[in-house]
Amino acid sequence: xxxxxxxxxxxxxxxxxxxxxxxxxxxxxxxxxxxxxxxxxxxxxxxxxxxxxxxxxxxxxxxxxxxxxxxxxxxxxxxxxxxxxxxxxxxxxxxxxxxxxxxxxxxxxxxxxxxxxxxxxxxxxxxxxxxxxxxxxxxxxxxxxxxxxxxxxxxxxxxxxxxxxxxxxxxxxxxxxxxxxxxxxxxxxxxxxxxxxxxxxxxxxxxxxxxxxxxxxxxxxxxxxxxxxxxxxxxxxxxxxxxxxxxxxxxxxxxxxxxxxxxxxxxxxx
Amino acid sequence: xxxxxxxxxxxxxxxxxxxxxxxxxxxxxxxxxxxxxxxxxxxxxxxxxxxxxxxxxxxxxxxxxxxxxxxxxxxxxxxxxxxxxxxxxxxxxxxxxxxxxxxxxxxxxxxxxxxxxxxxxxxxxxxxxxxxxxxxxxxxxxxxxxxxxxxxxxxxxxxxxxxxxxxxxxxxxxxxxxxxxxxxxxxxxxxxxxxxxxxxxxxxxxxxxxxxxxxxxxxxxxxxxxxxxxxxxxxxxxxxxxxxxxxxxxxxxxxxxxxxxxxxxxxxxxxxxxxxxxxxxxx
Ligand SMILES: Nc1ncnc2c1ncn2[C@@H]1O[C@H](COP(=O)(O)OP(=O)(O)OP(=O)(O)O)[C@@H](O)[C@H]1O
Ligand SMILES: [Mg+2]
Numbered sequence: 001x002x003x004x005x006x007x008x009x010x011x012x013x014x015x016x017x018x019x020x021x022x023x024x025x026x027x028x029x030x031x032x033x034x035x036x037x038x039x040x041x042x043x044x045x046x047x048x049x050x051x052x053x054x055x056x057x058x059x060x061x062x063x064x065x066x067x068x069x070x071x072x073x074x075x076x077x078x079x080x081x082x083x084x085x086x087x088x089x090x091x092x093x094x095x096x097x098x099x100x101x102x103x104x105x106x107x108x109x110x111x112x113x114x115x116x117x118x119x120x121x122x123x124x125x126x127x128x129x130x131x132x133x134x135x136x137x138x139x140x141x142x143x144x145x146x147x148x149x150x151x152x153x154x155x156x157x158x159x160x161x162x163x164x165x166x167x168x169x170x171x172x173x174x175x176x177x178x179x180x181x182x183x184x185x186x187x188x189x190x191x192x193x194x195x196x197x198x199x200x201x202x203x204x205x206x207x208x209x210x211x212x213x214x215x216x217x218x219x220x221x222x223x224x225x226x227x228x229x230x231x232x233x234x235x236x237x238x239x240x241x242x243x244x245x246x247x248x249x250x251x252x253x254x255x256x257x258x259x260x261x262x263x264x265x266x267x268x269x270x
Numbered sequence: 271x272x273x274x275x276x277x278x279x280x281x282x283x284x285x286x287x288x289x290x291x292x293x294x295x296x297x298x299x300x301x302x303x304x305x306x307x308x309x310x311x312x313x314x315x316x317x318x319x320x321x322x323x324x325x326x327x328x329x330x331x332x333x334x335x336x337x338x339x340x341x342x343x344x345x346x347x348x349x350x351x352x353x354x355x356x357x358x359x360x361x362x363x364x365x366x367x368x369x370x371x372x373x374x375x376x377x378x379x380x381x382x383x384x385x386x387x388x389x390x391x392x393x394x395x396x397x398x399x400x401x402x403x404x405x406x407x408x409x410x411x412x413x414x415x416x417x418x419x420x421x422x423x424x425x426x427x428x429x430x431x432x433x434x435x436x437x438x439x440x441x442x443x444x445x446x447x448x449x450x451x452x453x454x455x456x457x458x459x460x461x462x463x464x465x466x467x468x469x470x471x472x473x474x475x476x477x478x479x480x481x482x483x484x485x486x487x488x489x490x491x492x493x494x495x496x497x498x499x500x501x502x503x504x505x506x507x508x509x510x511x512x513x514x515x516x517x518x519x520x521x522x523x524x525x526x527x528x529x530x531x532x533x534x535x536x537x538x539x540x541x542x543x544x545x546x547x548x549x550x551x552x553x
Contacts, residue, residue, distance in 0.1 A: 051448075051449050053448055053449060076454075080451055080453055081451075082451075083448065083449055084450040084451030085451065089446070089450075091445075096442035096443060097443055098443055098446070099443045099447070099460075099461050099464075099465070100443075100465075100548050101464050101465050101545070101546060101548070102461075102464065110447075110450070110452070110460065111450045114450070114452075151547045153547075164446070167450060170450075171450050171451065
């Protein structure tokens with residue numbers, strides 16, 4: 001099978017400072033990959049590079065093939081046909097990722113309309129409205145009538161992230177890029193959103209690039225992980241192997257930190 | 271009721287007060303302006319009483335120094351004020367918003383050039399600009415005044431739009447929208463314009479008031495609407511010499527001007543609160 005996202009020797013730099021160095025990995029259709037590393041290790045940069053949305057001040061070299069199209073150096077018009085179609089992104093901070101002045105129903109309707117038009121179907125108001133409701137159901141948002149007519153600041157953080165996920169799903173992308181989708185949420189909501197993402201990815205069979213600094217979180221939804229440190233991939237493998245037998249010291253500290261955190265929860269909590 | 275719902279209804283109540291007062295003030299002005307197209311108490315061009323008569327039952331606001339009915343002049347002035355304000359804002363908004371949005375997208379160099387040009391244009395006195403427009407069109411009329419004011423406003427609007435649009439373009443939701451395949455044109459119409467509109471509309475209301483006042487200076491210099499088009503500005507200027515003997519001649523157009531400007535600002539404020547639902551919570 002051909003790769004959906006194929007990154008070869010990706011280097012991202014601002015001025016002389018490398019943010020990501022010689023990164024290579026491949027995601028095939030339906031595959032679920034985790035990209036982990038501490039804050040500032042270049043995870044978001046990699047995700048943005050994959051959709052060709054890095055600011056022009058940031059230089060990208062190497063090769064990124066998304067759904068057969070070379071992304072590096074591609075014209076914006078070419079990329080725009082790929083965005084949403086090949087890949088969609090869910091961001092870390094659901095409040096700032098939604099337009100504060102647009103009602104939630106309309107925000108979800110936007111990508112729905114684009115997809116319907118793209119598929120040559122009828123993008124009638126009814127068809128769009130039906131899809132929006134379907135999506136709201138799918139991401140298990142309560143009180144659909146209220147949510148549709150609410151502004152982002154009028155719903156909770158977890159609900160906002162469900163809206164963002166609904167918007168990504170509306171595109172029916174071949175790969176979903178989730179950039180720390182649960183970091184801004186409390187632990188309970190985090191678990192719910194993870195479960196939802198996991199279930200949706202399995203149902204739709206889309207591929208997943210899941211970005212996080214939290215190894216246990218990643219382990220719940222992906223099969224394989226890549227560990228990033230200072231822009232270098234220092235370890236890669238099936239999630240169980242990396243978790244049980246980390247090679248690199250850095251990965252060991254990540255695993256250790258996660259274990260200690262779990263223990264602390266175990267002794268003080270339930 | 272949840273806290274969210276309470277704040278929403280409190281927000282709606284507050285809108286409605288500013289909006290109502292604004293609508294009433296602007297509405298009165300608009301009705302009077304329309305009315306003058308069909309009827310005025312007296313002939314606006316010819317004397318209908320003695321000079322500088324005090325207010326009476328016949329002439330509610332008295333007469334001016336040519337013996338014309340002041341109320342009639344004032345009513346015609348309402349029409350001129352609306353025409354000047356709306357015309358200048360329409361021109362200023364169309365040119366200014368387009369230029370500002372383009373500048374927000376421009377490359378560094380083009381953007382710097384545009385910003386510098388706008389700064390120079392803004393520093394350029396409106397009066398000089400008006401003289402140029404009049405010179406270019408051979409004669410002064412209400413329309414050359416409106417055009418000159420519109421051009422002056424467009425520079426201010428362009429600069430504001432550029433700054434506001436740049437700020438919106440840096441927001442996360444723009445990137446988020448782009449990742450789902452929204453084109454730049456789509457971004458402008460769906461996200462940038464709606465998000466800068468609340469601030470822009472307030473500025474339009476402010477510029478509206480300034481335009482109406484600026485028209486007065488233009489008229490005074492013979493660069494605005496020539497007589498017989500009565501304007502509040504010219505009424506004010508004409509009343510200057512007699513302000514101690516017949517103060518009503520200055521007070522009446524002054525109050526009318528203030529009422530319209532305040533009304534416009536309240537209206538814009540009310541409309542802004544509707545356009546920006548996030549404001550309701552913080553006040
Ligand atoms: N616009 C930018 N220009 C220059 N450098 C940037 C820019 N944005 C981010 N960086 C730098 O790039 C590096 C990688 O950033 P990136 O956002 O990819 O980190 P991350 O792994 O996603 O971290 P986090 O977990 O905090 O989101 C950081 O050192 C950051 O300071
Ligand atoms: Mg990040």
